[in-house]
Amino acid sequence: MQKTFKKTVLRGALLAALCGVGVAQAATIVIQSRDPAGVGFNDPTPVAPVGGNPGTTLGEQRMYVYRYVADVWEKALDSNVTITVNAGWEALTCTATSATLGSASAWNLWHDFPGSQPGTWYPQALANKLAGTNLSAGQPDDGTGYGNVDIRTQFNVNLGNSGCLTGSPFYLGTDGNFGNGVNFVETLLHELGHGLGFSVLSVQTSSGFRINAAGTAYVSNGGLPSIWEQFMFDNTAGKTWLNMTSAERKASAINPLGLAWIGPNVVAGAGMLAATPILSIASPAPGQSGSYAYGTASFGPAVTSGSSLGALATIKADTVNGQGCVAFDAADTAAVTGKVAVIDRGTCGFAVKAKNAQNAGAVGVIIANNAAGAAPGLGGTDASVVIPTISVSQADGVKLRSAITASTAYGARGRPGLASAALSTDPSRRAGADALGRPLLYTPNPLVSGSSVSHWDVSATPNLLMEPNISPDLGLVLVPPKDLTKPLLKDLGW
Structure with missing residues (x-):
């Protein structure tokens, strides 16, 4: 785009x-x-x-x-x-x-x-x-x-x-x-x-400014709205972009999981979205168990609800190469062998991190986002990656590491306690929709120029054509129960 x-x-x-x-x-x-x-x-x-x-x-x-x-x-x-x-x-x-x-x-x-x-x-x-x-x-x-x-x-x-x-x-x-x-x-x-038309293109998302009626510039006040704006509802502000100031639109564009599409054709088709996938963490430490949304990868084996991933482990920070971007040393190898490695996003590709963890003996990988927002979709290709790889948000990555650390004191017979992970679903919420079942637009913080707002959120399941990443499981069907592209265009007037 x-x-x-x-x-x-x-x-x-x-x-x-x-x-x-x-x-x-x-x-x-x-x-x-x-x-x-x-x-x-x-x-x-x-x-x-x-x-x-x-x-x-x-x-x-x-x-x-x-x-x-x-x-x-x-x-x-x-x-x-x-x-x-x-x-x-x-x-x-x-x-x-x-x-x-x-x-x-x-x-x-x-x-x-x-x-x-x-x-x-x-x-x-x-x-x-x-x-x-x-x-x-x-x-x-x-x-x-x-x-x-x-x-x-x-x-x-x-x-x-x-x-x-x-x-x-x-x-x-x-x-x-x-x-x-x-x-x-x-x-x-x-x-x-x-x-x-799958774009809010007449609004500058970095400022919230609209294009003026003459079509010559983005302006802070007096610009004309896009046909998109009446269908963009910010759940935090409680209003559509049509009724916002430039400052409010700017804030809404970086309101993760907060901006829903309320057009009637899309809402009518949103039942195609699956129950929200959940990463369930079990910890012997009080207050450390929990459930978290996760994203999937375009490489490695498919992950499914009901799967047990295993015990969690972390590796050292690496400010030089990027965490997980080079072969693991002896200490990190010992930490992740037979466990699921929690690794921060950044510096190198997702598949590179997964392959290095796999080579060190990990049985799975969880990539924690390095910026606020939803768990990212993990693009990339590497047919040699055979362990499951998923993602979590930055905030949830912090919680996972807390659970790992807190669990060690609750071991038995001299062994440290462990936090373990499994995959399930939350049937009360649809993946990629708000609490009212309205599909969410992509609004990470910080703003991703050229992608923010004018895509579906990456939390949608199944993957949708108009997410910011091209997923390997897409097809040519543009309507429910496969996709929501045509319903959105129909909301606009197509």
């Missing part, structure tokens, strides 16, 4: 005479390439067909996936106005172990057109649908070549090359067998969801 404000185009009541409303139908999506010769969609590098993708050049395979995903969205939407997506493959920020995969955003925003709520920003594809006409038709281009499109996308042309998430390129098959690669089908499906 692209959160940086790029361009807005607006027209008011003068468009009324131009806007004839037709009969809704399945959408039509047109893909425009902005790649130069030999690059991106035009890359002539020979490749073998893979996973249902018949293309024989790299460029052909990339376009095949774009068309494949566009077809999924066409069937999911109703609009009699063509949706135009401008696409390019470009060099984006990356290192050997991390990379910006890509982004997508509505390129133009509109307000006060026929069929809209007065004084409210809409992304162009949705605005066109509601108006029944292409609102940017006939407008001069801004010099970019894509100034009038509905959605602009870009993806990392270097992904998988040396120095750019080395060895993990986009997988261009359509069968989901992406191995150590990055599933481009799901990545693109997710990003086009942002471009279609």
